Amino acid sequence: MMRPTVVAILMSVIFPMLALAQTTDELKNDERTPDDVLTYGMGYGQQRFSPLTRINRNNVKRLVPAWSYSMSDNRGQEAQPLLKDGILYLTDHEKTVALDALSGKAIWKSMIEYPPDTTRVVCCGIVNRGGALFDGKLYRTILDAHVIALDIKTGKEVWRTKSADPKDGYSMTVAPLVASGVVIAGVAGAEFGHRGYLEGLDPQTGKQLWRTYTIPAPGEPGAETWPGDAGSHGGGSTWITGSYDPDLDLVFWGTGNPAPWNPVNRKGDNLYTNSILAFQPKTGKVVWHYQMTPNDPFDYDGVNELVQAELTIDGTLRKVVMQANRNGFLYVLERATGKLLAANKFVKVNWAERIDLATGRPVWTEVTKAALEGKSVQVWPHLTGGKNWHPMSYSPISKLIYLNTTSFGWDYQPLPSEEVANLKPGQPHYGIKRPFVYIFDDPDGRGHLRALDPVTGRSKWAVPFKSPNFSGTLVTAGGLVFTGRLTGEFMAVDADTGKTLWEFQTSAGIVGQPITWERDGKQYVTITNGATGPYVMRSGDPNLANVPAGGSVWTFKLFEEYSGPQRATSGN
Amino acid sequence: MIMRRAPPLRRAYVPLAARVALALAASASVVYADPDGAKIERGAAIYGDYCASCHGDGLRNTSGGATFDLRRLRPEDHDRFLNVVLNGKTQMPPWRGALKLEQIEAIWAYIRATIDR
Numbered sequence: 001m002m003r004p005t006v007v008a009i010l011m012s013v014i015f016p017m018l019a020l021a022q023t024t025d026e027l028k029n030d031e032r033t034p035d036d037v038l039t040y041g042m043g044y045g046q047q048r049f050s051p052l053t054r055i056n057r058n059n060v061k062r063l064v065p066a067w068s069y070s071m072s073d074n075r076g077q078e079a080q081p082l083l084k085d086g087i088l089y090l091t092d093h094e095k096t097v098a099l100d101a102l103s104g105k106a107i108w109k110s111m112i113e114y115p116p117d118t119t120r121v122v123c124c125g126i127v128n129r130g131g132a133l134f135d136g137k138l139y140r141t142i143l144d145a146h147v148i149a150l151d152i153k154t155g156k157e158v159w160r161t162k163s164a165d166p167k168d169g170y171s172m173t174v175a176p177l178v179a180s181g182v183v184i185a186g187v188a189g190a191e192f193g194h195r196g197y198l199e200g201l202d203p204q205t206g207k208q209l210w211r212t213y214t215i216p217a218p219g220e221p222g223a224e225t226w227p228g229d230a231g232s233h234g235g236g237s238t239w240i241t242g243s244y245d246p247d248l249d250l251v252f253w254g255t256g257n258p259a260p261w262n263p264v265n266r267k268g269d270n271l272y273t274n275s276i277l278a279f280q281p282k283t284g285k286v287v288w289h290y291q292m293t294p295n296d297p298f299d300y301d302g303v304n305e306l307v308q309a310e311l312t313i314d315g316t317l318r319k320v321v322m323q324a325n326r327n328g329f330l331y332v333l334e335r336a337t338g339k340l341l342a343a344n345k346f347v348k349v350n351w352a353e354r355i356d357l358a359t360g361r362p363v364w365t366e367v368t369k370a371a372l373e374g375k376s377v378q379v380w381p382h383l384t385g386g387k388n389w390h391p392m393s394y395s396p397i398s399k400l401i402y403l404n405t406t407s408f409g410w411d412y413q414p415l416p417s418e419e420v421a422n423l424k425p426g427q428p429h430y431g432i433k434r435p436f437v438y439i440f441d442d443p444d445g446r447g448h449l450r451a452l453d454p455v456t457g458r459s460k461w462a463v464p465f466k467s468p469n470f471s472g473t474l475v476t477a478g479g480l481v482f483t484g485r486l487t488g489e490f491m492a493v494d495a496d497t498g499k500t501l502w503e504f505q506t507s508a509g510i511v512g513q514p515i516t517w518e519r520d521g522k523q524y525v526t527i528t529n530g531a532t533g534p535y536v537m538r539s540g541d542p543n544l545a546n547v548p549a550g551g552s553v554w555t556f557k558l559f560e561e562y563s564g565p566q567r568a569t570s571g572n
Numbered sequence: 573m574i575m576r577r578a579p580p581l582r583r584a585y586v587p588l589a590a591r592v593a594l595a596l597a598a599s600a601s602v603v604y605a606d607p608d609g610a611k612i613e614r615g616a617a618i619y620g621d622y623c624a625s626c627h628g629d630g631l632r633n634t635s636g637g638a639t640f641d642l643r644r645l646r647p648e649d650h651d652r653f654l655n656v657v658l659n660g661k662t663q664m665p666p667w668r669g670a671l672k673l674e675q676i677e678a679i680w681a682y683i684r685a686t687i688d689r
């Protein structure tokens with residue numbers, strides 16, 4: 001009886017010291033340490049670039065599955081896996097799991113429950129996008145707008161903090177960010193008339209340290225861009241993890257669309273929806289902002305990931321942050337100041353002619369002007385966006401962005417203003433006639449995998465797909481780009497040409513985020529499958545009719561002679 | 573009230589052009605001329621805002637079995653439908669208290685009209 005107690009006391013003394021081994025410095029260096037993946041985006045700058053070359057153009061044909069692990073769930077698997085000390089950590093809407101990375105065997109599984117009416121305010125997939133590792137804990141969000149911390153050794157809950165109430169439209173799917181020792185999380189819910197925010201929590205206790213709303217309160221700067229109290233349920237979600245520049249000590253986080261979608265009762269710019277916010281992680285204080293789509297009628301939800309790079313623009317090396325926005329423009333801004341350096345179309349766009357670099361504002365076409373007057377229009381891109389949430393990658397070798405884009409428009413038909421008035425938080429906030437009609441220009445090219453020059457927006461190559469891809473990409477120094485398809489194929493293409501070099505049919509559609517890592521001198525690639533999302537659930541795409549549900553994790557390695565079962569390196 | 577069946581629907585209201593459009597992912601709006609038409613149209617709007625994100629636009633379910641394919645509902649399944657909508661099932665939330673019975677019946681009318689057309 002005494003012995004476990006003694007161990008527990010000893011652990012309580014020793015454990016904090018061990019836990020400190022996982023520190024802010026490790027997070028800062030994540031992109032340079034390929035034997036672990038500690039952050040969303042494979043580095044604070046979210047480049048999703050790996051320096052590993054053991055798997056490369058010449059041998060990728062020998063890539064085979066090492067193991068597969070069932071997530072025992074039919075919902076979407078969108079989470080980026082994390083890896084530390086040979087253990088993979090994965091999340092979905094109802095569980096967190098720790099797996100031995102070499103054998104695929106479970107070390108622990110920690111289930112989550114949330115009230116069944118939570119999913120009333122989940123618009124676009126019952127998902128979770130991953131955890132954050134820091135100080136011996138895994139931090140994650142839950143659909144019912146809670147943030148929790150788990151002990152990474154046992155999966156046991158250390159703390160639980162209620163952030164908001166789903167009855168008011170809020171939900172949480174985002175992978176948190178740990179920056180400057182603060183756990184930062186955001187919310188979804190603009191489709192249900194919430195007021196978006198970012199929140200900083202204490203990693204030890206879960207205590208809320210600060211909250212920054214994405215829509216100003218009455219009297220604050222920016223409030224004048226909303227009529228009446230429209231901003232109080234005006235949306236501006238924060239459902240994709242921001243990137244972090246430790247030198248500037250600034251976090252860059254995208255904000256989402258205004259609510260309701262129909263703009264008729266919210267004339268004005270609707271700050272700070274569809275914007276990039278640069279803020280201090282310790283305080284949540286916004287240092288600069290830039291708005292991509294003012295007064296948005298088209299759900300051009302500006303949350304997409306903000307990838308950092310150093311680019312030569314007009315002969316000057318600039319530290320930039322880049323976003324491929326749902327609205328079809330690729331934005332490049334100076335990290336320190338928010339100055340707009342480039343904004344070019346990367347897909348078909350007809351809502352704006354261009355972005356005025358001097359003012360930073362879009363030059364609207366007749367399409368947007370008509371939509372803002374309450375008229376029906378055909379608009380490109382579709383509300384799905386030229387690129388949806390699935391993250392892009394950037395190679396500092398090729399200086400190119402690799403991303404999956406869509407190629408279809410939307411038959412936008414707003415409802416009359418009286419049908420949009422008096423919506424209450426927690427109720428659907430669309431005000432658009434159903435169904436949301438897709439306009440496919442080319443059924444053989446509903447989407448493309450592209451390599452883009454971030455400064456010009458021009459594609460170096462573009463590979464068409466019959467169904468668009470909604471998977472993240474990963475680029476390696478081995479000259480490979482990994483991504484997945486809604487029909488289940490996981491693939492590697494040549495980063496120089498886009499040519500498919502390898503493909504493997506997994507058991508379900510892929511909407512995940514591939515990672516690669518190294519252990520004992522061997523390189524591995526890990527991806528989840530199990531598809532969901534508005535396109536999968538509602539497009540009626542005939543190519544998806546026979547793709548099964550059911551999520552799994554897959555890890556691949558180069559083929560080698562069978563040498564017995566893989567032994568677990570830790571845990572069991 | 574709860575046990576009431578939706579009235580049988582006439583099939584004359586779908587113009588050929590709309591049928592062609594519905595064969596594609598993109599469907600044109602359908603004009604309903606008969607007295608049930610208003611209810612069906614109301615049901616279509618409610619379905620769009622509350623149901624389509626999981627069950628598909630126009631009932632076209634491509635979830636691979638993750639959600640129930642509503643096109644499998646037979647006319648005699650009305651009570652089962654009502655029970656699941658009110659009380660929820662697996663990840664489907666209960667809509668009791670959020671949707672009125674009249675709204676759920678309008679969704680049923682829309683589902684029947686879409687299947688039977």
